[in-house]
Each structure stands twice: as structure tokens, then as C-alpha cells.
Amino acid sequence: MKVIRHLRNSAFLTCAILIILTQTTCTGEFTESTGTTSSSDSPNVKYVFYFIGDGMSTVQIHATEMYLASLADGYSDSNINIEKTKNLSFRDFPAFGMATTYAANRFITDSAAAGTALACGKKTLCETVSLSTDRKTPYTTIAELAKAKGMKVGLVTSQGIDHATPAVFYAHEENRYNYYNIGVQLANSNFDYFAGGSLHEPARRATRVRRGAAAGESVESKNTYDVAKENGFKIVTSREELDNCKPGERIIAYNKAEESKNALNFEIDRPDNCMSLAEFTAKGIALLDNDKGFFMMVEGGQIDTACHNNDAVASIYDTIAFDKAIKEAIDFYKQHPKETLIVITADHETGGMSIGYGTSYDTAFELLKNQKMSWDKFVNTVLSKYSSGQWNGVEDNIPDGLKADFNEAFGLVYDRLNPYEKDLLENAYDKHMSNTKRMRMTINEFRQQDQLLYGDKNPVGITLTRILNSRAGIGWPTVAHTGTPVEVHAIGVDCESFTGFYDNTDVPKKMAKIMGVNLDN
């Protein structure tokens, strides 16, 4: 065993050395070796894009490609145009790799520990934001190093700008849900551009149970947006306001209409008056471009939420939205091919999404285009109309109007469902009405079954997309994250180093080497 491992290591090392000796850029220019230490700067790297698809692994990517292919005329499971399934902008990037994702204290990671690994090149505990595993010592982040080097820094996300994935680049906090503290660190950071969902807790909540805070503890603190303004940030909340911003201004941007959500709408539900991830990215590029270059992280944060909901179409739309943001970076790369590096990866997979379900070998992705909104929006805007009556003591049957709504929103014709699917939906509706009217009358021993059936989500909502998804050939074994490794795609300066199979902590280390900054502190 030892001999084999030794052999593997030497073969690997030899190859690694040769790759270094013959290193090229993916932009067409042969360069000198970039060396192997973090101090060896690649002189050409001026613009660095770091795209993180939250919850997006191989199947999320592949399902999106399948969905896009299914929109073509004549598509069917038996008539797939293979070339048409390669339709995400990064699919043919010259460098491809995969990365493991585990946290220091759990195999299945969360966005804070995974984000810390991707931002700092070091493992930490779940829920921890760029601190060491004793939750005391700050880890240096690659964004901080970029800033220290003179680059401008922008963070864009479809989650709140204080959510775990953006937070790990600027904050150091023992718990990701300490939103007020994280917001204060954002407001005090020297970064240049934050765009996405609004802050979760701009004013510290007077009464809040926090880790380490006594129940009922009351604290008054300054509004984070005010702190940000004092520090020179401009807060903009509409497309028009953002359009009027000029390079050199430091900006915090979100959509006013989404302020109460602390996140962008799912892309499938996005109103026209709300800026998209791609718009925030494009504007960020325009604002950040300068002689010393920039570092920009863009998170496709709602892919994860959609997968937690087992809502494949919402996930697919958000993956497409993420890809549109990537296309903005590619457009920029076209103008600066010898100075730009684009890296695309994910923090973890969510949902265990599979293309293939039950006992069938068939898929029917064309059914997915019948879905018109996320189930989250359906529950809040359609189902909610049916939840206001008084419980009459018997099981509720699904009203005809609601059945029509299922068809309208998801293309599910109730009368054409099979008995098992009808049973699932009737049970879910009854459960939903129980939750609404009977509140917590769940019998304990059915609790686990309910969890498996509904994963603590709205029973009707998650059942609707699971039925539609299973008919299309998509399965969801979990509503949580999984331990599946994630893909890495790269193009641009010295991108070859992102080929292979490695750990998520290696991603920023590779990036740091190319940028000539030192993450080891």
C-alpha cells in the first residue's frame, strides 16, 4: 500500500513539475513558469472573477443544460441534440476540475465553512465566518489581499450581502447568523462594491436570541447603513440610481422592492423593476475597472435556496441567471484576455439532485417549461388565498379552484395525475391546512415521515415541484446539502492550474499564486 501511494505521489509530482515547466496561458500566450510558491506573481493578472454557485454541482449544471436543450423544437428524450446540451457559457472553459467540500467539523459542509475555505484556503467549523477552528483568529481572505494589493474589490450575490458566502470575504465572525455584526464589518470594510439582497439586520434587533447572547438581552446599536454612509458608501436601491453611479464611488446596491426579503427574488419570479444578478455584475465591472485592476466575487445564491426547496425549475432559472452574470465577465475577458482570470465553482451541492428518478430510465424535461413560478411564490400568492377558512373538523379536499391553479402554475392537470400522485397532493393539502388551522397537532410518530415528505417546507409547495420533477425525471433525496464534490471551471491567465481533483481550500490558494498574494498568514 505504501509503495503504491509513494508511486502515485511521485508520478503526480513529476507530472505537476512538468505542467509547471510547460505552463501556458489559456489566452494563447506562452509565459514563463509561474512557479510554485505564493510569492511568484503572474504579471498579467489584473482582473480576477470568482463565481460561486451556491448549491450548484454537476447535476444542477447538467440539468440546466438539459432544460435549455429541451426548449429546442423537436426535443424529446429520444431526440437529444447533444451539441445543444452544451449551452452554458463555462462548459467549454479550458480548465476543468473538481473540489471536495467538507468542513473541519462535518463532512457535509455549510455555506459559511465552505465559503471560508473558498475565501481563505483554510478549513473551519460550520457556521463560522473566516475565523480559525477555535472561532478566535481571523483568517486572511483573498479579497482582503486583493484590496491590500491595490485592486478594487466587489462582491455581488443574489442572497443578502451579509449572507454567508459574501460575508466570508470581508467579515470574521463566530456565527454566520450574527447579521448585525457582519453588517457592521461590511460597513467598515475598505471594499468598493456590494450588490445583491439587502442586509438582514441593519438595525440590531432589540430582542434577539443569539449565540452567546442571553435570552431577552436588549441592545441598541447604530444602523449599519448609516455607518456605511459615514464611511463613504453610497446606498442605491433602484436601477436608475445604480446607473447614475460613477467609477470611484463606493456603492452598496440592492432592490428596494426586495428589501424585506434580504435576497433577490428567484429569477423565475423576478419583477422587471428588480435588477438581476447579471445587471449587478455588469454595473460592478463598469464601476470597478481601474488601472490597478479588480477582484470580483459573484454568488449565484438562490440556486441553493431553490434546491433546498426541491424546486428544479427555480434552480434552473437561477443557474441561467448565474450564467448570464458569468457572460458579463466573459465579455470583459474578451476585451482583456491576457489580464483576466475567471474561476467558477460552488460551495457545495444541495438536494442530492439526480437526473433519474424512481424506476424509470426516461426523462421528460419538456414538462418543466410548464412551471411559471417558484413554489415559494405559489404558496405565498396563490395557495395563501385558500388558507383563511376555519377548520371544520374533517379532512380537507383540494378545492377545484386550487386544482386549476396547479395546472396554471405547474402544468399539472389534477385529473391526469395517477392515484399515487393525487394521494401525495391530497395528503400535502390536508397537512398544509392542518398547519394553518390546527397548528402543531402533528402526532409525534409521524414527525419523521413528515420531515421526509416535506422537509419542514410547505407541504403543498414541495409536493407540487416534487411531482413535476419526478415526472420530468428529477429526484431529490434530501432538502439539505450533500457531500458531493463540486466542479471548477476556469479560463484566462494561468487557468491550467485549476485542472484536476483537489480540495476546496486549494481553489483560493491557486488563485493567490496567480495573483501573487500570500494566503498563508
Next chain:
Amino acid sequence: MKVIRHLRNSAFLTCAILIILTQTTCTGEFTESTGTTSSSDSPNVKYVFYFIGDGMSTVQIHATEMYLASLADGYSDSNINIEKTKNLSFRDFPAFGMATTYAANRFITDSAAAGTALACGKKTLCETVSLSTDRKTPYTTIAELAKAKGMKVGLVTSQGIDHATPAVFYAHEENRYNYYNIGVQLANSNFDYFAGGSLHEPARRATRVRRGAAAGESVESKNTYDVAKENGFKIVTSREELDNCKPGERIIAYNKAEESKNALNFEIDRPDNCMSLAEFTAKGIALLDNDKGFFMMVEGGQIDTACHNNDAVASIYDTIAFDKAIKEAIDFYKQHPKETLIVITADHETGGMSIGYGTSYDTAFELLKNQKMSWDKFVNTVLSKYSSGQWNGVEDNIPDGLKADFNEAFGLVYDRLNPYEKDLLENAYDKHMSNTKRMRMTINEFRQQDQLLYGDKNPVGITLTRILNSRAGIGWPTVAHTGTPVEVHAIGVDCESFTGFYDNTDVPKKMAKIMGVNLDN
């Protein structure tokens, strides 16, 4: 969109050209360019190993690594030694890629269409063995080309040697289940070594419904083993007999004790008197080695069967068995590093296996080591003892003896199961007894639920492993194949060409280029 695609293509091409210009071997020797046409031979490739893990994609590999890590002292979900999770022999191979798997007529492929793609570099219909999509024109296989070039050829598998994955390398047949026809082609082939499970249909069954055959058609035909012997093959059916074989002899080898199974036992169930996949591989290497080199395909065929059964531990044991076979090739590679190429991939994923289940972020892989046999063996050797009574008209309760057997074989203590798990098992037991005694009294409208619950498998068997797997943190959304891309790992001569993301048809094309043979005919 077009502009971006053009950009991507040019960037990709530029990079591809540069890679060719700077091509190296992974064995440490810088070589001339191997060029881009199939006629450009790499002079150093003498030994080619092609490992195909049937049903083995990222999660099967990763779960096996996790399982091996979980055997270490002090292992827990919160105390994972990351380095110990990199414990399969190919994890650090210098070349890593992924390949899409779809068939010509279905997104989710089968082993025949996927095998044809891996053997011939061309897509075909599901169930078709190395024929064109009209099921008429034979596709040339890379093994045939290797043989024509003067290399010896060996095919090793844990499935029957006439099963789809080995068959695609030597047979051309419109349906993979035409076992007699495939066996005849095996017997008439000019290959040198076949080892694994026995032939499914060495004597054509007198009455057999085949695709294209009239019902009740009766055909008498020569025994395939006799044809093979006439053609110079020696048939060996024990370890001792195989040990006595000499280089130069043409061999068909299987374990006598497994003759009725037409496959190797699951590794977890393998009796000592049965040769393993690694033994068949090691002996094959010894027998095939010669001045003109060899081509050897080794299939980890029972990984797929285990995943169809949603039996994670059986899958893991067979992945370890597959890895042991790979280690034999690595040992050989150590002696011939400049003349050997090892490529490891899969035909498709099976089961949609996920590390992560239900609503939990926790895993408990240490529970898996309590499983002592596959559920298939459990059903046939333990549960079968409880199936002989007469149905008494009421629901069956699980006998205490059987509950003790659950603990013995799977480490599942019945009394410690939660109510939901108990309910699952009681229902499965009742279903099993119904099948045994009441035969086909299933109410139609529960048919789909039964399929989802049991996937046409033994209800008790699949429920036992699903409960154990879910407790360990493993989910299975399907008992069928999925459309997930598969990993590719390579080491040895010109292995760099296997980096990246591509289609399964590209795998043998890359191999053919390195071997200097032409797959385009």
C-alpha cells in the same frame, strides 16, 4: 450569444493547440507532440488498461473513500481526517476529467449504449452492442484495433463475460440480451483472455422469447464453450486451474461455484474459493504480457448491481474490489512507466446515490461497517427461511428471529428503530409475505407507490439497506441509472489528454490517438 460562443471556441482551441504543443507524458519524459490525428502513434504505448466501473460516478467513489476513512480509529462525522479520505488508488492520478454519458436515443443510457460509446467512440441505441443506430453496421472497437495491431487483448469483469460491458469490445449484436449470439462471437473472437462470470446462455435455450424471435421458436445450437474450445480456448474454472495457465494460452476463466450466477458474487459475499476481480486481473496481466504489448479492459460490474439494489455497502465493497484490480495495473505500471497507460472511467451512474439524506446534515458512515452481507444474500439465505408458511389471512408481523437476523446482518436493532423506520420494515415484510404467499394481489393504484418504495426489488431487502443507508446519511432517489456525468482518471503515456469535460465517445478516441489506431471506420 454567437459572439460568446465563438470566443469560447477560439479560447478553447488556442488552449488545445498549446496543450498539444507542450504535450508531456505523465511518466516524467518529455515527448514530441502526439499530434491531433488518429494516425499519429505514440511510440511508447505498449500496455493499455481500460477500467470501467459500471454505475460508478463521483458519489460512489467518494462514498467508498468516506467508508475507508470511517474505519480509522476515532473517526466520526466531526473528526474526519481529510487525508484519509483520499484512499483510492486513482484519486491522485495526474489526469482528471468528466464525461457525459447519453445514448443516441435516451438521455439516461444503459450499459450497452454507454459501453459502445466507450469501446467504439460512437453513440448508439440503448441495448445495442457495437452496432450503428440502425442496428445493422458494426462499429469497430478499440479492442479489435489493438488486436489487429498485434497486441494481446484481455477482458475481465465481475459480470458475465457476455454481459453488455465486456460484449461491446468483441461482439456486434442488436440486443444485449441475445446472450447466445454474443457468446458465439466471444468464442469466435481472436482475443486472448476472458475472465469473470460465466456465460449466461452457453447452450441456446430451446424455447426463448427474444427480440425478433417468434414466441416459442425452438432452435438447437452448439454449446458456446465447445465452440470456444474448438477455436483453441482453454476453459478454466478454479484458482488452481488458472494458476496453471501459461502465457500464450488463450483462456476463458470463471469460478465454478458461481456458474449458475453468471457473475461474480458481490465482493462482500465472496467465498474464499472464488477468484476476485483483482485475481483475474493480476493473472491476466501475467498471461498477456508479451513483446507487442496488450490491451486489457476490466469492468467493476457489480458496483452497478449493488446500486440498482440501493445497497451502499455492497457497492462500496465492489468499488474497493475494483480498486484492488486497479492496483494490480498500477503495480505493472511501476515496472513499465514509460510504456503504460491506465484509464479509469464508468459507463454511467446508478441509483442517484447521494451523501446526504432527508433533512440532516450529518453522516454516520461508521454504521455501515455493521453490514455483513448484501441484502441480496440476506434475502436468499436468511429471509428465505421465513417465507415458507401458509398465509393466514392477516397481516404478518416480523418474527423475533428475523428481527435478530436484521441486527446480525445489518446492525439494525429493531427496538431502537424509530416508529417510521419500524413502519417501513413492517410494511415491507408484509409486502414480501404477500408476494410470497398471495402472489400479485397488489391493488393497482398502489402499484406506483410500491415501485417507489421497493423498485421491483425484494421489499425487505431494499428497505433494510435503505434504512441503514439513510442512518449513515446516504440517499437513493432511484433504482435505475441516472444521467450524471462520470469521472475519468488517467496515468501514464500522454495521459494529459484525459483532462477536461467531454463526452464518453471521446474517451476511446483519445485512447486511439495515443495508441495510434483509427476508430473512424
